Every structure is written in C-alpha cells, then in structure tokens.
Amino acid sequence: MHDLIIIGSGPAGFTAAIYAARANLKPVVLASSVAMGGDLMTTTEVENFPGFPEGVQGPDLMFAMQQQAERFGADVRMVDATDLELEGDIKRVHVGDEVLEARAVIYATGSEYRKLGVEGEQRLSGHGVSWCATCDGFFFKQKQLVVVGGGDSAMEEATFLTKFADHVTIVHRSETFRASAAMLERAEQDPKISFLTNATLDEILGTEINGTEQVTGVVLRDTVSGETRTMPVDGVFVAIGSDPRTHLIHGKLELTADGTIAVDGRSSRTSVEGVFAAGDVIDPTYRQAVTAAASGTVAALDAQHHLAAHPAPALDEA
Amino acid sequence: MKEVTTASFEQDVLNADKPVLVDFWAAWCGPCRAVSPILEQIDGETDKLDVVKVNVDQEPDLAMRYNITSIPAMKVFQGGQVVKELIGARPKPAMEQELAAFL
Numbered sequence: 262m263h264d265l266i267i268i269g270s271g272p273a274g275f276t277a278a279i280y281a282a283r284a285n286l287k288p289v290v291l292a293s294s295v296a297m298g299g300d301l302m303t304t305t306e307v308e309n310f311p312g313f314p315e316g317v318q319g320p321d322l323m324f325a326m327q328q329q330a331e332r333f334g335a336d337v338r339m340v341d342a343t344d345l346e347l348e349g350d351i352k353r354v355h356v357g358d359e360v361l362e363a364r365a366v367i368y369a370t371g372s373e374y375r376k377l378g379v380e381g382e383q384r385l386s387g388h389g390v391s392w393c394a395t396c397d398g399f400f401f402k403q404k405q406l407v408v409v410g411g412g413d414s415a416m417e418e419a420t421f422l423t424k425f426a427d428h429v430t431i432v433h434r435s436e437t438f439r440a441s442a443a444m445l446e447r448a449e450q451d452p453k454i455s456f457l458t459n460a461t462l463d464e465i466l467g468t469e470i471n472g473t474e475q476v477t478g479v480v481l482r483d484t485v486s487g488e489t490r491t492m493p494v495d496g497v498f499v500a501i502g503s504d505p506r507t508h509l510i511h512g513k514l515e516l517t518a519d520g521t522i523a524v525d526g527r528s529s530r531t532s533v534e535g536v537f538a539a540g541d542v543i544d545p546t547y548r549q550a551v552t553a554a555a556s557g558t559v560a561a562l563d564a565q566h567h568l569a570a571h572p573a574p575a576l577d578e579a
Numbered sequence: 580m581k582e583v584t585t586a587s588f589e590q591d592v593l594n595a596d597k598p599v600l601v602d603f604w605a606a607w608c609g610p611c612r613a614v615s616p617i618l619e620q621i622d623g624e625t626d627k628l629d630v631v632k633v634n635v636d637q638e639p640d641l642a643m644r645y646n647i648t649s650i651p652a653m654k655v656f657q658g659g660q661v662v663k664e665l666i667g668a669r670p671k672p673a674m675e676q677e678l679a680a681f682l
Binding site for chain 2: 293294295296297298302303320339341357386387388389391393395396397399400401470471472473475496
C-alpha cells in the first residue's frame with residue numbers, strides 16, 4: 262500500500278511529486294507510457310517560466326522536474342492508469358492487469374488538443390493534418406501551411422513553422438486574438454506569416470500522391486459574408502485549444518460546467534475524499550506551466566494534510 | 580533495433596522474408612523517444628515481425644518516398660508493400676492490438 266499515487270507528469274504532477282516526496286510520502290507517479298512530461302514535451306522554448314532568464318526548452322524543463330522529484334524519492338513509472346476505484350479509504354489504481362493501492366490520489370492528467378471536427382481532419386491526420394509543429398514541421402520544408410487558431414499556441418506553432426515552410430497562414434474565426442501581445446506581435450512581424458481573420462476552416466481536402474492521400478487544400482468560409490473558397494495548402498496545423506482529460510473519472514468525480522474536475526474552493530479537494538486534482542484538469546482559465554505547478558503544490562499539501570488526519574490502519578500481524 | 584538506410588532498405592525491408600515494421604523517427608521528436616522502448620520490447624517478444632528504424636534526418640529520401648509528414652510513423656511492410664500504418668505514439672497494449680495480425 263502506498264501513501265500517494267499521482268496520475269500525470271506535467272508541471273502539476275511533477276511539482277506535486279516534488280512536494281510529496283520531500284514530505285516523505287514516497288509518491289508513485291504514473292507518468293504515462295507515451296506522454297511523460299505532458300504538453301511541454303512538444304514545445305520548444307519556454308520563455309515565461311520564472312528562473313530561466315534565457316528561456317528553457319520544454320523537454321529540458323520537464324526532465325529537470327522529473328529528476329528533482331526522483332531525487333527526493335518519487336517513484337516515477339512510465340505506465341498508464343487504465344481504471345480507478347476511488348471510493349473508500351483505499352484507492353485502487355489499475356495499470357493494465359496490475360492494481361496499485363494508495364490512501365490518496367492526485368489526479369493531474371492535463372488537457373488534450375481540441376479537434377476541428379471537420380470533414381477530412383481525421384482521415385488526413387498524419388498525412389498533412391497535425392497538432393504538433395515541433396514534431397511534424399520538419400516535413401513541410403518549402404511548403405504552404407495553414408495554422409488554425411488565435412491563441413498563444415497558434416502563434417507559437419506558426420512562428421516555429423516558418424523555420425521550414427515558405428508561408429504560413431493563420432486562420433482565425435474572429436478579429437480579436439486571445440494570444441498574448443508578445444506572441445501576436447512576433448507573428449505579425451514575421452514576413453512568412455499572414456493572417457486570415459473572420460474565417461473558419463470548413464473542410465480539409467486531400468489527393469492521392471504516391472499511393473497515399475495527402476492534404477492538398479482547405480475550404481475556408483468567411484464568417485461575415487458566408488462566402489467559401491478553396492485554398493491550396495500542403496499542411497494544416499490545428500491549435501484551437503484543449504479540453505480537460507477526464508475520460509477515466511467520468512461518473513467518479515464531479516465535473517464543472519466547463520468540463521474540468523470540480524474542486525472545493527481554492528483547494529484541490531474533489532468530490533471524493535482523499536482524491537485531489539491539480540493543473541489543467543481543474544483549470545478552465547489560466548492553464549500555464551506555472552499555474553499548473555502551483556496547483557500541484559496545493560494538491561500535495563492537501564494530500565499531506567489528509568494523510569496526516571487519516572493515519573494508516575495498523576498492519577495485521579503477519 | 581536495426582537502423583536501416585536508403586542503401587539497405589531494399590534488402591532489409593522490401594525483400595525481407597517476414598513482415599518488417601519500420602519506425603520512422605528523429606532525435607528531436609519527443610513522442611518518438613517514448614515509442615522507441617515499446618517497439619524495442621515488441622521486437623524482442625516476437626519472431627514473426629522484424630522491427631527496424633529509419634532516421635528521417637539522415638534518410639530524407641526514404642521519408643519522402645513514403646510520404647512521411649508526421650512522426651513517429653510506423654509502417655509494416657510485407658512483400659515490399661505497406662500493409663499497415665500507425666501514426667503517433669500510443670501505449671504498448673494499443674500498439675499490440677493494432678499489430679495483432681503480425682505478432
């Protein structure tokens with residue numbers, strides 16, 4: 262039996278692990294088999310994490326957090342939670358056929374990229390439709406690209422893609438941008454980037470090239486005039502935000518109207534005693550690496566308090 | 580896992596006796612690093628399928644020939660033809676399920 266299992270390995274999960282490990286709770290971190298480190302693993306330069314005046318590479322920051330947690334005794338495992346039994350004093354976390362038990366759980370699974378939900382998106386995913394510029398930008402040397410979205414991630418993707426592409430068009434459904442002034446300005450000043458506002462992407466078109474269908478164009482709609490037109494492009498990068506990753510806890514923890522996990526006030530306490538939540542999965546608003554890390558701290562302290570107030574039952578004489 | 584190059588691709592992949600899974604990868608690709616140990620395990624657990632990798636930085640011709648636009652991209656070749664394609668990292672059980680016909 263463990264004291265604490267932390268599910269998730271982004272800034273929230275690892276910061277919770279650092280605090281919990283320093284409090285001697287020997288947390289087990291289920292870091293995911295393929296997404297260890299969370300969303301920052303697919304970003305490049307992180308310029309707004311305090312303490313790094315020259316910026317830091319997203320993956321470097323996450324490996325550093327992992328090492329920091331492990332230094333204090335966190336047990337980081339590259340596995341995926343597959344089912345949860347959260348009611349009662351003993352929480353059971355299934356990892357495939359294995360069942361781990363703990364007296365407290367911190368749920369910090371972050372968010373997942375939102376899809377456009379248009380014709381062609383699914384079919385051409387991996388064939389010119391991408392959610393990760395740093396993963397796939399390389400394959401679009403001297404190509405024409407579209408980035409869909411108006412937030413920081415859209416600006417970052419577009420700016421990154423100009424390293425490879427000849428031209429990037431940012432398609433955004435309104436005239437105003439959620440992106441920060443600094444990110445927006447950088448994109449606006451980039452000669453390889455142009456903006457198409459009040460426009461939605463209605464369909465992604467593909468043509469068979471060398472035996473596989475590849476993206477060859479998009480259908481765009483002007484949201485003011487309603488007019489549609491086709492634009493030839495080689496790739497579409499989708500950056501329209503993300504939704505909390507809650508599929509494992511549906512029906513087990515209360516959610517808010519935003520789809521995030523409901524927590525009690527400023528704490529990390531969920532609707533089930535002994536289960537805490539942190540990071541993007543509880544945050545519909547800010548969703549920054551720093552706010553996620555802070556949220557992980559809150560969860561670790563809440564879990565520590567809960568464990569102290571509910572001491573482990575005496576072990577049976579063996 | 581064996582590294583395959585443009586020069587050795589015909590012999591190692593196209594003319595192989597058994598199915599070959601080719602993992603198109605790059606050092607700068609985070610999800611590729613996550614998927615690599617999983618493929619390594621699968622390679623060690625079966626004799627029916629060979630698993631090899633192609634570094635897209637070093638072998639851009641192969642990446643272009645097989646229309647790679649997203650990595651990790653895993654393609655299973657049988658008799659010189661692509662018979663199965665997986666794009667993106669996924670946990671081992673999901674991988675095994677999709678590759679069941681070859682394991």
